[in-house]
Amino acid sequence: MQQARKLSNPNRFVTMPQPAGSPGLYPQPGSKLRKVKLSLILISCFILSLAVVAQYSSLVMLNYRLSSTRTELAEMTEISRALELEVAHLSSVGRIEQIARDELGMVDPEISQLIVLTAERRERNRLGE
Secondary structure (H helix, E strand, C coil), rough: CCCHHHHHHHCCCCCCCCCCCCCCCCCCCHHHHHHHHHHHHHHHHHHHHHHHHHHHHHHHHHHHHHHHHHHHHEEEEEEEEHHHHHHHHHCCCHHHHHHHHHHCCCCCCCHCCCCCCCCCCCCHHHHHH
């Protein structure tokens, strides 16, 4: 039966002759080159993984700085709005009049004390007058 199988497919069960002794005692040709290639691949994978970790950690640090800067910007915007409101309150005409009357003792002028000034616009050239 085995001979029939060998005859039907001769390349199917071809075995190579083994050297005498244990199979692991003799180094295979090119095994040192394979070890060097494997070592280089492992070292390059390690270096690439370190680069990825470094990029990720810098990304996390930058996100933290961005978040704190956004918070600081929101605080500064709020302070700016409060200061603008205070400027508007302090420069209001009613407040200035009240300070002029109460603290400085000023009074409204009488109508006879008012002088209305008007400015006319001259079209002539001042050099040619």
